[in-house]
Amino acid sequence: MSILSIKDFNLYIREKQILHDISFDLNQGEVLGIAGESGSGKSLTALSILNLLPNYSRKAGYIYFDDKCISNLNDKEMCKIRGKDISLIFQEPMTALNPLKTIKEQVAEPLLIHGNCSMKKSLDIATYYLEKVELPKTITSNNSYPHELSGGQQQRVLIAKSLVLNPRIIIADEPTTSLDVTTQKGILDLLKNLVYQKGISLLLITHDLAVLAQCADRVAIMQSGEILEIGNLEKVFKTKKHPYTRKLLNSVNYSPIKKDTKSKKVLLSVKSLTTSYYNSKSLFLKKENKSKILNDISFKIYEGEILGVVGESGSGKSTLVKTILGLQNIEKGEILIKNRKIEANKFNDLKIRSMMQVVFQDPYGSFNPRHRIRRLIAEPFFLLNTVLTKKDIDEKVYLALEEVGLSPSDSNKFIHEFSGGQRQRIAIARALITKPKLIILDEAVSSLDVSIKAQILDLLVELANKHTLTYLFVSHDLSVVQNIANRVIVIRKGEIVEEGKAKHVLSNPEDSYTKTLVEAIPTISKKLLNGGQIAN
């Protein structure tokens, strides 16, 4: 029986049509997954159901909840449904909680608003639900504030908040996207169990098809505001009727073909590296509160290989990158690149600097928005000793742009005129321009959609094969690392727990931590993928 049904729903924002004739039903007790890449309108679909749309939006069509039309209710009437019958869980748990209120107050809030509940009783119920979402006793028994919790714990708080009034429907918008794989598994298991126990219907919105494959009963595939395909999970995944569905499924676990390098020449060697952060450095007291971030790390990168570095957030990956780039003090040990020592915060050795370039995760934040692409890409030229003429620079910039699949005419544009994938291509062009030996890719594809991610990985491997580049590929995403890296090291709490050939380590992990990491990766089983015709 359908509990929520959307019929011919259209949405316009500033008279631009965002959603086109959306229609689907959500049945009692089922998990319906909506998948799509960014900009496909999946979040706005969720917000439309609760009528929490941005200003200047206009809608047409019908939304029925329990056979009652709710799309024409006014705000006051909608408030009675929001949080009580239909509740919403958002993507960013870190910002979705009010930083100034205790988590218990916030979980209890829907009770106070809807439930005619006394303050004390609602706090008791809040505590009960906080325990139910498996938060540790130290958090549930104290008056904790959101900033004292980790991302995963905050998401649990939000789940508890969405549950307190026993809603009939929960809409979860990318509930695990910003979380680590192991945390993601915990949250998904929890959601799944609670939904089955209580017979709640779940509308799960995600860009990650593998996550859907694990939880959903039915799936809808969305692209630019339209539902392309909707149906049983197995049926949609096996038949791959729509070309877009096929493209998405192929992009998952995409593995570009790379040369296996047999070079024995060491490019970069890290010898028993230790670094620490000092927190609460007092002005007067000499008491130091040291926390070790990297502890006795040693590894080598050979010329022409792709070394993957894997670890959860807080494992010290970023610190490792910073230390190699010479932006972080080395406490013990040394880092050599081509037998030259890298020293922290010394920027006079241009030779070392021109040998290394970096591509960061956020392709927008790592560019100055006021400069044109030409200037952005040409920036590393100051690392070279030779003085280049304007014509030389232009030629090199054009060449670099062409190499990453953009056109020379793009050099006069600004960064905001490009899409996320194109921005990352520009970042790669900037890294390439001085012909470095080593390129450090710090979560370089993590914020990209699956199909774009596949394209960028392709580009990276193509460039590596062409110019014999060496990559240090840092990522929390094991499936990507598995598909691109030759060798991999797994870091946990600043120590290397496992090292070896990428395919080998991630398919037969020996260390128990690597095992939990690998097991937590959501995968689409072979059976689901290969059931239908093999896509070309």
Added chain:
Amino acid sequence: MIEIIPGDPASFMLGINAEPDTVHALKKELGLDVSKFERYYNWITGMFIGDFGVSYTYRVPVSELVMARIGVSVPLALYAIFLSTLIAIPIGIFSASNHGSFKDWSFMGFTQLGIAIPNFWFAMVLVLIFSIYLKWFSAGGIPGWDKGFLINLKALTLPAFALALPQASILARIMRSALIETLSQDYFRTARASGLTFFQAVEKHAFRNALIPVLTIIGLQFSFLIAGAIIIENVFFLPGIGRLIFQGIIQRDLIVVESVVMLLVFSVIIVNFLVDMAYLYVDPRLRVKK
């Protein structure tokens, strides 16, 4: 600094035609005959034990002068801060919740005007309207606190309002932009999604978060209030600190000027300290857990 600029209190007091001998005698009496460094040392060390020295013109201890006038200036400053907050916060909330609309624009236009109008001119307009034309308030002066609380409050209303207007305008703009920022935060959306109406969500979630930048501005405004008070107290003929410092400068009563300036410095520091403490109350992220 003030000691070095030309103008000798003794010769000023006795007039241009005074005999040099008389001037010298007066200088000796006032303690002006010793070197500048010695006078500075005496002044600084005296301050630690609450002795600010003796006023050249009034011949009474500076501390006595100050104490008599604090009774006017502190209530005036508090009243002005109270008024400006009272005016600014509702305007800020109203503008932010109607962000981008005609109502928002017209209110922001008014605040722009409030910032642009010099407060002494505004004070005179207030006197013209409310004292001379409507005769609701007296044009200046204060009856003294022994005459009852309300009557004094009434006397301070016009000056406090004149002082508060530019501050309220700035504060309203800050409140508006801070609130617009918090309205776009995820936690506001979470609150709305759990069934709070717009104004419930503003009251329970957005308001306190928006208050953090507003607190900073209130703290900074305190020193502007003091500067404003020097002019406003003269317009309304109030015997406050601002008027004292003004008279001190005119009469070359340097010791009074120096001491009052010192006192104001202390009070600004103390107010900013209180604002910092207020952050701790509002924002739990700043509290360090032992």
